[in-house]
Amino acid sequence: MPHKRSAPSKDSTNEAKRQKKFKTLQEKVELLDLLREKKSYAAVARHYGINESTVRYIKKNEAAIRSTVAVSFCDSAKKVTTVRNKNIVRMESALALWITDCRKKNIPLDGNIIREKARKLYQQFATDAENPGPSTAPDPQAFQASKGWFDRFQKRFNIKSVSLHGEAASADTEAAQKYPETFRHMIEEKGYKPEQVFNMDETGLFWKKMPSRTYIMKDEAKAPGFKAQKDRVTLIMCGNAAGYMMKPGLIHKSANPRALKNKNKNLLPVYWMHNAKAWITKVLGSNWFHQCFIPQAKEYLHNLGMDFKVFLIMDNAGGHPLDLYYEGVQIEFLPANTTSLIQPMDQGVIRAFKALYTRNSLQHLVDAMDTDENFTLKGYWRNFTIATCLSVIQTALKEMKKETLNACWKKLWPECVHDYKGLSPEEIQHEAVDKAVTLAKILGGEGFEDITQEEVNNLIDAHSEPLTDQDLLELTESVSEEEKEVTDREEEEQEHGLTLERLSQIMRTTKELQGMIEAWDPHMVRALKVNNGIDAAIQTYKTVFTTMKKQRQQLPITMFLKPIKQSQHETPPEDDLSEDTTETPEE
Structure with missing residues (x-):
């Protein structure tokens, strides 16, 4: 008599079932963004480890x-x-x-x-x-x-x-006084050096905001739908106790703003991220940690010949993931309500950066006024884009001295701080505010010519004020999907990057500029010096131009022939975009 097979138990059947992989809204948006970048359904499905039919269902x-x-x-x-x-x-x-x-x-x-x-x-x-x-x-x-x-x-x-x-919710002075001793004990126990100890914090930046008394803000505020002074991004700033500042993360409301059309997002002065509110979330916090912090920390310590052993401290704000992990990285969270008292980034680093950003924004305006005969302040400010903002951010970061960053660890780790004169955060802020007032007077006009240090300081501190109801209204406004699609189509129609023709135009324009300098400047030695400097500066583009020219010459003639349109009766070859008629909804 044949042996009877025992029926599988209910529990074993359930264990054999494949577990559903639910995606959060943020993950679904990232998946949809990959499809917008012309990735195939199959490739996206492999990337997320889900069925292709699930990808199609999300797309639907x-x-x-x-x-x-x-x-x-x-x-x-x-x-x-x-x-x-x-x-x-x-x-x-x-x-x-x-x-x-x-x-x-x-x-x-x-x-x-x-x-x-x-x-x-x-x-x-x-x-x-x-x-x-x-x-x-x-x-x-x-x-x-x-x-x-x-x-x-x-x-x-x-x-x-x-x-x-x-x-209970105000700054906890007692906890802030006790924690540095705990912190030092952890540092000594693992033998961390100042170069290996980092602090991260995020801050909002109203990157197109001027004092409300200035005439451009008064005039623009009357225009319907004007929100330039409310344009906001979130910056994730991170530095170590030795005074090294990492490339910051930046969260913008758009994945591909028009001002950054054709720009390689991996080569910006910031690590680019986005969500509809330009606000940090746990998903973006984890993204920053793995894709921005870890690579930079590895490269920095490798260049110093040090082991990858990192101590990262942060506060327990809502957007900070509590389950971050990477081998070689120890993460500690500051006690609740001590951020304003002991967190290094809040001891002057962020405020000094914002003071430098404000000063450099005004310097940018003054430089434009000096070089453009048809300059108008209102016209220029309307065209002050996120690309201009990134340029100002980069300049401000370059002006942040390592001595200034090091000084901000005085309350948490005083033993690692060197007392540098003239480079404290307070002194940097004061100098930047004074310079901003001088630049505003150069610009002139109502609200600029009589601007005061107090107004500039109020502008810098505006980022620390609680969000108003109007701020919340704008942060939760839905962006028109139709507008997004129009922008995407316009970007797809544009040719991207440095083409051979564009490089050729750069070379011709450079030669014309050098010719004008040589012909018009009576001081021959000065003209030669400037032209030699231009040659040195443009050499990188010359190399790219030569390389691309050789590549075009080596291409087969068939690359320049248009393909014959396929007959409707022919069967197209199978690829990753083949339709799957079976849909298995994820939810």
């Missing part, structure tokens, strides 16, 4: 996904669509941003304060003139911010310990 729901992400702050959510009131969804996103901002700035909160803020935000969003109609603007009194709603809100956004009362 692209509009709903992007629309939800545009109004939602909770990027870790997995649901794509919901029947919930859109104004409540948007209000909750704004409220989460506000809570994160307040905790970062040590502003005391409790449940009652948060619920009252929720009611106020909902009323503003529900009665917003941009959302008329009963379907999108229900009765503001319909939302009561009940305790039950508050409990569900906490779970949805993973907000813990928000019941802070009175001074």
